[in-house]
Amino acid sequence: MTRISARYLGKRLVVSYLTLLVIMSLLFVLIRSMPGSFIGSMITPELGQEDIRRLRETWGLNEPIWRQYIDFMINYQTGQFGRSPTYKEPVWDIIIRRLPRTLVLFGGAFIVQFIVGPLVGMYLGWWRGTRKDKSIFTSSLAVYSMPAFWISWLFIWLFNYELEWLPSTYMFTKFAGFEWTTVNIITDVLRHIALPLFSIAFVSWVGAMLVMRPAMNNVTSEDYVFLAQAKGLSERTVMIKHAARNALIPVATQAIVGLAFLLDGSVIIENVFSWPGLGQVIVTSVLSRDYPVSQAAFFMLAVLIIVMRLLTDIAYTYLDPRIKFGGES
Amino acid sequence: MSTETESSSQFDSFKERWRPRIERFRRGWDRFTEEKMGVLGIIIMVVFILWALFPDFFAPHSMEWRAYLGTEPGRLTAEQADSLPHPPAFGDPFWAPLGTNYLGQGILTLIVHAADDALYIGFAAGLLSSLVGVPLGLISGFYGNTWIDETIQRVVDVMYGLPFLPFLIVLVAIRGITTTNIILGIAVTSWLNNCIVIRGETLSLKERSYVESAKVAGASDTRIVFRHIMPNVLPLAFVFLAQDAAAAIIAQASLAYLGLADFTANSWGLMLQNIKSNGYVFDAWWWLIPPGVCIMLLAAAFYFIGFSMEDVTNPQEDN
Numbered sequence: 001m002t003r004i005s006a007r008y009l010g011k012r013l014v015v016s017y018l019t020l021l022v023i024m025s026l027l028f029v030l031i032r033s034m035p036g037s038f039i040g041s042m043i044t045p046e047l048g049q050e051d052i053r054r055l056r057e058t059w060g061l062n063e064p065i066w067r068q069y070i071d072f073m074i075n076y077q078t079g080q081f082g083r084s085p086t087y088k089e090p091v092w093d094i095i096i097r098r099l100p101r102t103l104v105l106f107g108g109a110f111i112v113q114f115i116v117g118p119l120v121g122m123y124l125g126w127w128r129g130t131r132k133d134k135s136i137f138t139s140s141l142a143v144y145s146m147p148a149f150w151i152s153w154l155f156i157w158l159f160n161y162e163l164e165w166l167p168s169t170y171m172f173t174k175f176a177g178f179e180w181t182t183v184n185i186i187t188d189v190l191r192h193i194a195l196p197l198f199s200i201a202f203v204s205w206v207g208a209m210l211v212m213r214p215a216m217n218n219v220t221s222e223d224y225v226f227l228a229q230a231k232g233l234s235e236r237t238v239m240i241k242h243a244a245r246n247a248l249i250p251v252a253t254q255a256i257v258g259l260a261f262l263l264d265g266s267v268i269i270e271n272v273f274s275w276p277g278l279g280q281v282i283v284t285s286v287l288s289r290d291y292p293v294s295q296a297a298f299f300m301l302a303v304l305i306i307v308m309r310l311l312t313d314i315a316y317t318y319l320d321p322r323i324k325f326g327g328e329s
Numbered sequence: 330m331s332t333e334t335e336s337s338s339q340f341d342s343f344k345e346r347w348r349p350r351i352e353r354f355r356r357g358w359d360r361f362t363e364e365k366m367g368v369l370g371i372i373i374m375v376v377f378i379l380w381a382l383f384p385d386f387f388a389p390h391s392m393e394w395r396a397y398l399g400t401e402p403g404r405l406t407a408e409q410a411d412s413l414p415h416p417p418a419f420g421d422p423f424w425a426p427l428g429t430n431y432l433g434q435g436i437l438t439l440i441v442h443a444a445d446d447a448l449y450i451g452f453a454a455g456l457l458s459s460l461v462g463v464p465l466g467l468i469s470g471f472y473g474n475t476w477i478d479e480t481i482q483r484v485v486d487v488m489y490g491l492p493f494l495p496f497l498i499v500l501v502a503i504r505g506i507t508t509t510n511i512i513l514g515i516a517v518t519s520w521l522n523n524c525i526v527i528r529g530e531t532l533s534l535k536e537r538s539y540v541e542s543a544k545v546a547g548a549s550d551t552r553i554v555f556r557h558i559m560p561n562v563l564p565l566a567f568v569f570l571a572q573d574a575a576a577a578i579i580a581q582a583s584l585a586y587l588g589l590a591d592f593t594a595n596s597w598g599l600m601l602q603n604i605k606s607n608g609y610v611f612d613a614w615w616w617l618i619p620p621g622v623c624i625m626l627l628a629a630a631f632y633f634i635g636f637s638m639e640d641v642t643n644p645q646e647d648n
Contacts, residue, residue: 015483019483019487019490020490023487026487026491034502035502134364134365134366138366142625144629145579145627147582147583147598147621147624149586150617150624150625154617154621157610157617161611264494265494267494267498268583283495283498283587286498286499287498294495297495298491298496301491302491
């Protein structure tokens with residue numbers, strides 16, 4: 001069992017930190033080079049030149065740009081994101097209020113897609129080249145090609161407009177007539193989450209399947225699979241217990257990295273379903289040039305992605321010898 | 330007389346020289362056409378390319394056509410204006426097999442005329458990200474574990490830390506919303522996967538003996554990378570080109586949904602955005618479904634072709 005040397009770990013940490021610094025600088029430049037600033041949304045017809053200058057002064061936009069840069073680098077690394085000029089509240093409050101909602105929706109979809117995707121991928125990879133594999137693979141690729149917002153519209157149309165089974169917007173019923181007991185609230189949220197969750201999972205399970213299928217196919221030609229078959233185990237047992245377990249490793253990597261990209265997909269879906277999560281905030285804050293909020297959102301995503309990648313690398317270094325030797329036992 | 334034989338012998342030698350390549354291509358093509366999925370992809374692609382080349386032949390009207398144009402009163406009556414967006418009509422008030430939108434433009438006409446835009450986005454974004462990703466991946470893999478590799482990998486790390494769609498929104502906001510800028514934005518954010526995969530492939534290829542022998546024969550690094558290694562990673566690069574193209578088409582539609590589309594051009598994504606902004610999403614199925622189906626079919630065609638090529642080039646298929 002190889003252990004990770006402290007030197008390797010230290011080097012990785014330093015490199016990750018430097019990467020974060022570079023991303024932050026890039027962010028600062030990119031976000032500031034968008035035309036206009038959030039001051040534009042605060043200007044009313046009553047304000048004169050002097051008032052606008054004072055506004056810029058208050059929000060720190062009159063400082064020299066290097067000064068702003070240094071403040072940004074120091075404050076964001078210490079977790080001080082400041083106040084949002086357009087939401088009129090501290091950035092942390094927005095994030096803390098909205099992050100759980102996004103996590104509930106996309107965490108749920110994440111679990112569904114990484115159960116369905118690898119399962120289908122397992123079957124397709126095991127019977128690769130058969131007629132069944134080809135037709136299912138082709139149709140799942142067609143599903144994967146649908147724009148997320150379009151398929152969501154179709155689902156809303158079917159389940160909300162035509163069948164009237166499920167609500168299509170928000171997280172709770174507005175002006176609800178029912179008692180606010182725990183059970184009622186949970187059923188209400190579940191009813192609201194069903195449609196967006198289904199819409200996300202409907203398209204995105206294919207991503208997991210696309211990783212599982214070739215991995216499974218590679219495993220089928222391994223010696224230990226032949227051995228298991230020669231022992232007279234049933235095909236089902238061989239497929240699930242011997243082949244699929246080893247094919248799951250690339251899927252697990254994909255899943256860890258995919259966790260960090262959850263918010264990426266939320267941008268569109270939250271907009272379609274008016275889900276009050278972080279994805280909506282990112283878009284509106286970028287479009288309204290709300291520097292503190294958009295910088296904070298990008299910054300937290302960057303930290304998340306870097307940490308996830310670091311963990312994956314470390315996990316891989318640990319897993320590597322086990323994969324090599326453990327597979328044949 | 331003499332020139333003719335000369336040119337024909339020249340042609341012969343040309344044929345002689347190219348025969349192995351043509352032969353190889355034909356063999357690859359035969360294996361490709363065994364895959365029904367790839368053939369389906371090519372058929373869809375050819376239809377869309379024909380649409381893009383001869384839109385006037387396939388579209389029932391020109392882009393200037395409007396419903397009720399040229400009918401009696403000269404301008405829309407209240408009933409006529411009320412009937413827009415009009416469901417599919419086959420000659421009764423006018424000819425519009427897929428109905429019209431709220432302006433009276435024929436949906437089929439718009440869709441056919443938008444095919445060139447979608448193909449342009451797909452091919453340009455796919456090519457651009459391959460043109461950046463493949464050479465960088467080759468260089469990074471060939472000089473694996475040197476400072477060159479390290480530098481390129483750090484750039485990849487940085488780009489990986491920026492989420493795709495929000496980053497694209499920022500890029501498009503900075504550069505202005507035109508189709509070209511959207512393509513550039515997609516290319517900037519999507520070359521990473523090409524680079525990583527090609528690097529991994531190059532790392533394993535450069536240990537092969539033919540690379541060793543080329544090195545011993547005194548070939549320069551450039552020659553080894555581009556003459557000996559690149560032809561072997563090209564099939565993989567094409568697979569990723571197709572995937573990038575499909576992703577680009579979907580990304581463009583998503584950006585259009587958020588209102589970041591070129592409003593002077595005509596594209597499938599913009600048609601969907603127009604349904605949303607005019608509030609007809611659930612009232613005009615003939616307007617909602619066709620653009621989405623087109624996006625899906627074109628993206629799927631790229632995926633079909635890409636993944637069939639992966640199956641063709643994957644030697645494990647020969648078991």
